[in-house]
Amino acid sequence: MSDTLAIVGAGAKAVAVAAKAAVLRELGVEVPDVVAVERSGVAANWRAGGGWTDGRQRLGTSPEKDIGFPYRSALVPGTEVDERMMRFSWQSYLIATDQFVSWVDRGRPAPTHETWAGYLRWVAAVVGLKVVDGEVVRISVDDARWVLHTRGSSLSAGTLMVTGPGQPDRSMLSGDPRVLSIAQFWQRAGQHERIVADNVAVIGGGETAASILNELFHHRVSAITAISPQATLFTRGEGFFENSLFSDPAGWRSLSQAERRDCIARTDRGVFSARVQESLLADERIT
Structure with a gap:
C-alpha cells in the first residue's frame, strides 16, 4: 500500500x-x-x-x-x-x-x-x-x-x-501608504493604477525586484533607485558551466553547503535575468 x-x-x-x-x-x-x-x-x-x-x-x-x-x-x-x-x-x-x-x-x-x-x-x-x-x-x-x-x-x-517563495504581502512599514509590499504593488499594476512620483526606490536584488523595476518603466516616475544588498545588480549566469550545475544532480551532490549557497546566489537568488538587465540599461531613470 x-x-x-x-x-x-x-x-x-x-x-x-x-x-x-x-x-x-x-x-x-x-x-x-x-x-x-x-x-x-x-x-x-x-x-x-x-x-x-x-x-x-x-x-x-x-x-x-x-x-x-x-x-x-x-x-x-x-x-x-x-x-x-x-x-x-x-x-x-x-x-x-x-x-x-x-x-x-x-x-x-x-x-x-x-x-x-x-x-x-x-x-x-x-x-x-x-x-x-x-x-x-x-x-x-x-x-x-x-x-x-x-x-x-x-x-x-x-x-x-x-515549497513556495515566501509572503508577498509583508511590508517593513505596513501603515505607510508610500511603502508597498510586493503584493500591493502588483495589485495596483494589475488594476492599471499607475504610480506617479518623482522618486521611487525598489529594495531587492533578485528577479522579483527586477520584474518590479521592469514594470515601473511604464509608470510616471522621474527617477528609480534600486537598493540591493549586494555591491551591484548582478546578471543571472546562463553559461554552460552555470547551467550544468542544475542539470547534473550528481555534480550538485558533490558540492559543499557553502559552495551550493554560493552557486545559488550567483545563478538564482539575488540576480536579474539578462533580458531585464538589457531593459534597465536602456532607461536613464534607473540608478
Whole structure:
C-alpha cells in the first residue's frame, strides 16, 4: 500500500513531482500518492492575484526548462521515464493548445507568467494532481507521521515537502501608504493604477525586484533607485558551466553547503535575468 507525500503549495515543484510519480506508477514502480495543500489554486503565484506578478511579466528562464527537465532520469528504465515525461513538456502543452507553430514563428519568446501558469495547470490536470484547498496553519507529528492542519481539515502523510517563495504581502512599514509590499504593488499594476512620483526606490536584488523595476518603466516616475544588498545588480549566469550545475544532480551532490549557497546566489537568488538587465540599461531613470 502506497503512502502519502504531502506538498505544501501547488506550484511548479508539486506539479513536477506529481508528473514524475504518475509516470513511475505507469511503469510499475511503487510511489507515494502526491497530495498538494494549496490556499489559492494551482500555479497561483504565477498569476495576477497571487501576489508575485500581474501575469504579464516574462519568464526569466527558458521555458524548455519545464517540469521534466533535464530528462535524464537515473531510475530504471531511465530512457522510458524520460520519454513518457515528454508528454508533459512545454512543447507538448503548446501543441495540445495549438500554440506551437506561432511560438516557433515568433522566435520562441519567453512566455508570460500567466501563460506559464496555464502550462503548469495543464500538466496538473493531465496527471491528476490531488489538491486540498486550504492554508496550512500548523504542522505536527503524530506517531512518526506528519499531520498538516488547515482551518477546516487535516492531512496525514508519511513524507512532507515544503515549497513556495515566501509572503508577498509583508511590508517593513505596513501603515505607510508610500511603502508597498510586493503584493500591493502588483495589485495596483494589475488594476492599471499607475504610480506617479518623482522618486521611487525598489529594495531587492533578485528577479522579483527586477520584474518590479521592469514594470515601473511604464509608470510616471522621474527617477528609480534600486537598493540591493549586494555591491551591484548582478546578471543571472546562463553559461554552460552555470547551467550544468542544475542539470547534473550528481555534480550538485558533490558540492559543499557553502559552495551550493554560493552557486545559488550567483545563478538564482539575488540576480536579474539578462533580458531585464538589457531593459534597465536602456532607461536613464534607473540608478
